[in-house]
Amino acid sequence: MKYLVTGATGSFAGYAIKELCELVGASQIVGTVRSLDKAHKLKELGIELRQADYFDLESLIEAFKGIDRVLFISSGSLERRTEQHKNVVTALKKSGVEFVAYTSFPNAEQSKSSLASDHRQTEHFISDAKLDHAFLRNNWYLENETSTILGAANQQPIYYSSAEGLAGWALKEDYAKAAARVLAQIKGQKAVYEFGGPLITYGDLAGLINQVVSKPVAVNAVTDEGLREHLKTTPIPEAAIDFVIAGQDFIKEGDLAVSSEDLSAVLGRPVTPLTKGIEALLEGK
Ligand SMILES: NC(=O)c1ccc[n+]([C@@H]2O[C@H](COP(=O)([O-])OP(=O)(O)OC[C@H]3O[C@@H](n4cnc5c(N)ncnc54)[C@H](OP(=O)(O)O)[C@@H]3O)[C@@H](O)[C@H]2O)c1
Missing domain, CATH: 3.90.25.10 (UDP-galactose 4-epimerase, domain 1)
Known part of the structure; x- marks a missing residue:
């Protein structure tokens, strides 16, 4: 089984990858990064690194080859973010990835928040592509x-x-560990998690x-x-x-x-x- 974490140089990804290493072992983990030059610390963990940019569909299709389960971390750049995320979903589908966990926004389907709309659209891209999925709707980072x-x-x-x-503030590390546990199927799987303290x-x-x-x-x-x-x-x-x-x-x-108990339930x-x-x-x- 091959697990992939996108945006691997980000701080959420860093926590998630460390937890995944504990759960499944570094040899089964791939991280995508925009720049391999920025990924020295990740190399030391012994995971495989592949270059991919959310704006570059071909790089994503190439990076997802042979991957079973993907933790798709929402882009840190708000510039044309739905376009970035659409590319990721298109590539997941084209590469035959079987499952995606996506970091979303609280109550994304109904939320009126301006921050929610990119996430809601991304959830729709994933559902419309008929990808097996879990939406990890993270509340506020402490x-x-x-x-x-x-x-x-x-x-x-x-x-x-x-x-x-x-x-529902919680530490980023808690959200990321929960994401890794969902990806590694540590607990029975739900399609939507409302994570928060x-x-x-x-x-x-x-x-x-x-x-x-x-x-x-x-x-x-x-x-x-x-x-x-x-x-x-x-x-x-x-x-x-x-x-x-x-x-x-x-x-x-x-x-x-x-309000939700999902985070403690998944963390155990x-x-x-x-x-x-x-x-x-x-x-x-
Ligand atoms: N719930 C909350 O309170 C909260 C707060 C802040 C953010 N967030 C969301 O949670 C995500 C993870 O948080 P974080 O703290 O780990 O953020 P972060 O450390 O800023 O990481 C963001 C990641 O997005 C990557 N990225 C940006 N543009 C990209 C592109 N075009 N293609 C591929 N990757 C791209 C960055 O890559 P580079 O390293 O190459 O720049 C970086 O790895 C954020 O991206 C944001 O969507 C949630």
């Missing part, structure tokens, strides 16, 4: 809050504008951050404009400010309020507690 966590450790107050909106508000998350940092900081619930004014006083670049506010809006609008253990995750991010893990 890593998205790294700057807030590091700031709090440096005595900077926490600001948020997501009001009482709920999200317990639903909490940003205020709750701030409380957990304050439990971990040496001296608690003030927590301020503000409007989007209040958050923007605050972020302008920090070193965060203007483009990143828009991204932070968009993230807060997704939470406020309920886009991430999807509780999701890593957020306080442990916050500690890990403070240690730079």
Whole structure:
């Protein structure tokens, strides 16, 4: 059995490949990368590497030859992302891959979030191609809050504008390990997984951050404009400010309020507690 992970130089893929190595052994794993020059660490793991770009259909068809099961990680580039993803699905079909697990967005089929539409379309490409599949609808990475966590450790107050909106933060490593376990068929398979941690508000998350940092900081619930004014006083670049506010809006609008036990069920253990995750991010893990 040959397993392939796309976007292997990405950080989600890195965790997934490590877990897959434990589960099935490096000799059965292939990773696709855009640039083989950037893949030194992966070479050390002993997996096979193949070059492929989501914009280049022929490179994908070639890379998927002889592969049975694929972990398709959504592109980190939003530029014409549905075109990139359509190419991946076309290549999966043409190469005769038997199963694909795709990293998607919470409640992708019904979600009104602007971030969901690429993922919904990709799920449709996969279903329409009649590929055996699992949609791994990942909730929010705790890593998205790294700057807030590091700031709090440096005595900077926490600001948020997501009001009482709920999200299911979990460590990227937990999502990636679950993805590897689905790919390796460790548990009975479902077609759709809603992966995430317990639903909490940003205020709750701030409380957990304050439990971990040496001296608690003030927590301020503000409007989007209040958050923007605050972020302008920090070193965060203007483009990143828009991204932070968009993230807060997704939470406020309920886009991430999807409750599910799927993540712990597939991991076969509780999701890593957020306080442990916050500690890990403070240690730079
Ligand atoms: N749920 C969440 O909170 C959340 C947050 C952020 C992102 N995401 C999604 O989760 C995915 C994985 O996250 P991550 O942290 O691992 O992201 P990451 O470290 O930025 O990795 C993104 C990967 O996408 C690859 N990529 C970009 N354009 C490509 C193309 N044209 N062809 C092939 N590969 C391409 C990159 O390749 P190179 O190394 O060659 O650049 C990289 O390997 C992201 O791509 C994004 O879709 C989810």
